[in-house]
């Protein structure tokens with residue numbers, strides 16, 4: 037029963053209200069989570085607290101990344117500094133799930149404050165990849181992706197600042213969607229890079245992603261960056277038809293150092309689309325090589341500011357220092373992990389007087405160039421296809437001591453966040469050693485329907501999603 | 508070098524609380540005097556995950572002030588984060604406006620008393636006026652070894668109005684603040700209550716040798732909680748900096764605190780310790796465009812402002828520019844004046860009675876015009892009694908304090924006290940006869956052409972009638988009686 041998709045579970049729940057399903061999944065979490073550490077907190081007693089609404093997700097368990105606020109439940113961003121913090125309110129995304137009848141089903145592990153590409157920087161232990169527990173599940177929504185991939189949950193919410201939904205979805209062989217910036221309310225998402233962050237679904241199938249997006253998307257008066265653009269019914273885009281769809285292959289995305297098996301998988305995917313009647317074109321996104329540098333300037337600048345509130349005064353841990361300055365220093369020294377400190381320092385530096393023009397302002401300019409790249413490319417094509425990550429999941433510890441190498445694992449996902457366009461990762465094959473490979477589809481702002489159409493056609497044609505990790 | 512050889516250069520930064528029902532980025536109440544942290548929510552507490560949403564009313568009020576100060580209203584609006592750590596700042600950044608303030612350059616007129624007693628106008632340029640959120644408040648009193656934080660003020664909308672360094676004396680600074688406060692009150696955008704923190708002021712003060720054009724090194728003085736304190740602190744700074752220069756020392760740029768009890772400024776932090784606020788655009792608030800129509804619609808809501816009202820009062824009622832300026836300084840005072848005129852009282856008399864007698868009584872009793880026990884209608888009643896000769900001006904000066912004390916109308920007091928002016932010619936003639944008889948020298952003097960003798964005799968008639976005689980009538984009767992037969 038744990039292998040059900042959201043869509044299949046809907047039928048199941050109609051029979052008995054879903055208690056058998058929750059029981060089966062709870063049992064699976066109990067047996068598997070000690071091995072994977074995908075859930076930071078999982079309390080079956082809490083999980084059976086039903087959503088109030090009689091909506092489209094009635095009785096369906098959905099797991100939540102630990103940086104999305106749930107009223108009254110400890111929410112920590114996998115950081116020591118927020119230990120014991122219980123938000124007094126629900127994130128809008130959680131509120132919408134509950135109103136749709138969903139059951140909040142555990143909180144998923146992540147990189148501390150979403151800073152990472154491997155789920156190794158969590159203050160509460162690394163999360164492991166269900167396909168190979170010696171490997172990382174990807175980051176930062178690694179817990180959400182691993183939980184879905186290992187059938188411990190039906191679906192999960194993640195957040196994506198530079199690829200944090202798509203890269204772990206690729207590493208774990210599931211579907212991950214980063215919606216257009218502003219499509220899903222960020223209210224209640226503990227901010228990393230405010231102008232990049234988006235909440236999105238991690239699911240077993242493209243169809244499930246559409247079901248969740250129907251609930252999550254839409255304007256929110258609590259978030260002034262949330263768009264009031266009307267929300268289409270995304271399930272209407274689930275048609276096996278890509279005839280005439282123009283798909284672009286960005287030449288700059290087939291980078292040096294890319295794993296040949298990953299490249300091969302993606303090129304094969306392009307062939308599948310071609311066979312299905314899509315038109316494959318080459319496109320250029322000339323400023324791609326600047327994306328990682330710009331991202332690590334602008335996103336960490338925002339992050340350093342967003343994390344200022346963790347000072348030991350109002351929530352989380354507080355060092356027992358007497359003087360104010362020492363209270364700040366010690367609380368932050370004890371509370372933040374190495375990667376968080378690295379990013380706070382970097383962000384503080386790029387914003388400081390005398391460096392602002394050279395870094396932050398310059399970064400914003402290049403960000404505009406990258407956005408322009410996309411607008412230009414989307415004049416010629418409807419969807420852009422690439423790999424999600426340049427390599428298959430790497431070994432735990434392999435890149436931890438080399439931050440730059442780690443940062444490069446988001447090289448293909450970061451541009452979509454810089455430009456604010458929607459992007460989806462879905463499984464497109466496996467390496468010879470059986471590790472999942474994900475491909476990325478990007479579309480014009482608010483054209484999630486194009487992503488669903490292309491992804492659904494590919495998924496139904498290839499049935500890659502049906503393969504499960506051996507656990 | 509004598510103090511007079513230096514020229515002070517002063518700029519003021521005024522923070523005014525905009526009078527909105529809810530805070531600038533959340534829907535919490537802005538009510539003053541609530542229990543600590545009663546008016547808080549996840550957003551103004553800076554809870555992780557919370558987001559700001561701009562209160563349109565705060566923006567509207569901010570633009571209203573900008574229009575009244577002749578500012579250039581920005582077409583494109585953006586907010587910025589000003590980052591610093593302090594326990595009363597929940598997010599460790601303040602949402603403010605850095606390089607694109609809603610209100611750009613503007614100006615306001617101040618009026619100073621000239622050497623000849625008339626008014627001299629000076630145009631003071633406003634550099635900018637931008638929106639921002641207030642911080643919370645630390646409570647130390649009665650707490651041993653700890654501090655408590657009250658976030659009720661956190662997120663209260665402020666407009667920071669920054670002047671150019673155009674002010675040249677503590678008096679000018681005072682006049683600027685008075686003029687600004689009057690404008691804010693006329694606009695009804697702020698109650699300008701300094702005790703409750705809804706109007707706060709920092710002063711940038713430097714001095715230079717007269718005739719120099721280069722600016723001297725400034726000190727910023729904070730913690731000024733009354734207009735008088737602003738004046739005193741600026742005077743203190745001028746003297747302190749002059750003494751330093753006279754001693755051959757250099758003034759250094761620093762932030763100083765004013766201690767009102769001691770009447771001195773103290774070093775708060777030097778330039779080296781100055782904050783690096785690491786400003787950057789607030790990503791949680793989307794920049795937006797302000798349409799010309801919106802601005803024009805707000806302009807249409809502007810009320811008559813103090814300067815226009817003073818001009819109207821002077822023109823319509825024949826008041827002097829000085830009197831009109833005094834009356835409009837506080838909107839309630841000008842309202843009171845115009846309310847008096849509803850009873851067709853003589854405007855000049857009303858103006859004089861308000862400015863000389865009524866304000867003195869109010870000051871003495873520490874009352875404002877709004878809670879004056881003598882309402883406009885009652886004052887008009889008193890003046891009517893003078894105009895129809897029921898009482899004379901001298902008696903009226905005794906009637907007003909009694910009205911003030913008892914709240915009774917003038918007519919009732921005059922009746923009770925039997926102060927009705929006597930216009931009975933026979934009665935005055937009898938008294939005049941007695942006075943003439945008792946003062947032969949004055950009579951002789953008057954007849955010899957010494958006119959001041961008449962004044963004395965009138966005074967004697969008034970005295971003998973216990974002030975009740977109509978002085979004009981007494982005058983006439985005496986003159987008639989003293990004509991050489």
Ligand SMILES: [Zn+2]
Nearest residue numbers: 533535548551
């Ligand atoms: Zn609030």
